[in-house]
Amino acid sequence: SQKIEQNSEALNIQEGKTATLTCNYTNYSPAYLQWYRQDPGRGPVFLLLIRENEKEKRKERLKVTFDTTLKQSLFHITASQPADSATYLCALGGKLIFGQGTELSVKP
Amino acid sequence: NAGVTQTPKFQVLKTGQSMTLQCAQDMNHEYMSWYRQDPGMGLRLIHYSVGAGITDQGEVPNGYNVSRSTTEDFPLRLLSAAPSQTSVYFCASSASLVVSSYNSPLHFGNGTRLTVT
Numbered sequence: 001s002q003k004i005e006q007n008s009e010a011l012n013i014q015e016g017k018t019a020t021l022t023c024n025y026t027n028y029s030p031a032y033l034q035w036y037r038q039d040p041g042r043g044p045v046f047l048l049l050i051r052e053n054e055k056e057k058r059k060e061r062l063k064v065t066f067d068t069t070l071k072q073s074l075f076h077i078t079a080s081q082p083a084d085s086a087t088y089l090c091a092l093g094g095k096l097i098f099g100q101g102t103e104l105s106v107k108p
Numbered sequence: 109n110a111g112v113t114q115t116p117k118f119q120v121l122k123t124g125q126s127m128t129l130q131c132a133q134d135m136n137h138e139y140m141s142w143y144r145q146d147p148g149m150g151l152r153l154i155h156y157s158v159g160a161g162i163t164d165q166g167e168v169p170n171g172y173n174v175s176r177s178t179t180e181d182f183p184l185r186l187l188s189a190a191p192s193q194t195s196v197y198f199c200a201s202s203a204s205l206v207v208s209s210y211n212s213p214l215h216f217g218n219g220t221r222l223t224v225t
Contacts, residue, residue, distance in 0.1 A: 008148065034213060043112070043198050043216030044151070089150070095166060096214060098143075100150035 002027045006090060006099035013080055014107055021075040021102045023090035030092040033066055033073050038087045038101065047088075048075075080106045110134050114199050114217035121189040121224045129184040129220050131199030139202040140182040141166070141214070142174065144195040151198065157182055158204075189224045196221050 005024045013019050023033070032051045036044035050057045050066045050073065057064045063076040077084050087101040115130045133140065141156035153166030157176040171193060173185040182201075186193060200214040
């Protein structure tokens with residue numbers, strides 16, 4: 001069956017470091033993949049969309065890679081700040097199926 | 109610009125009661141959808157609509173009904189609430205105009221937290 005997996009363990013990093021989150025999928029051949037940010041008590045907010053022919057996409061301190069051979073997307077936040085602390089979700093597929101999200105905590 | 113508005117924010121129901129979760133968007137989006145979010149399970153698609161008068165089932169449709177009489181509104185009805193429906197419900201919309209374009213970004217409301225006792 002189709003499956004999207006994100007690291008369920010929270011990621012704790014120090015301010016200024018680069019955070020790297022992983023999204024793996026099986027039994028999909030998505031044309032594109034999306035990343036969202038979710039703060040407690042709020043709905044997810046769209047961050048980035050990457051297409052299968054775009055190996056990498058950047059937006060300010062955010063970088064997303066998409067490897068269709070490995071069936072994996074990596075989401076990087078460089079020079080991380082405490083304000084980046086949130087849960088990050090990847091989503092793909094025709095009806096936008098979501099991973100369970102990875103909680104990121106950036107300590108000052 | 110309000111975006112996607114969900115009401116109520118919180119609701120407690122007894123088993124067997126019915127209720128409607130409201131969702132409205134003011135962005136003239138054709139695509140609207142309902143998700144539920146449970147700990148450790150991520151967001152799961154309940155129902156979606158690609159325009160007024162058109163709805164379809166998602167991954168977990170059982171126990172829920174939807175209708176789309178206008179572009180702006182997409183209510184979710186629980187006909188007979190069960191404790192398994194305790195969850196946070198999110199409504200989302202997208203500017204996609206055709207079925208094959210589901211993958212334009214979703215705009216989410218801030219959710220309804222539902223508890224069924």
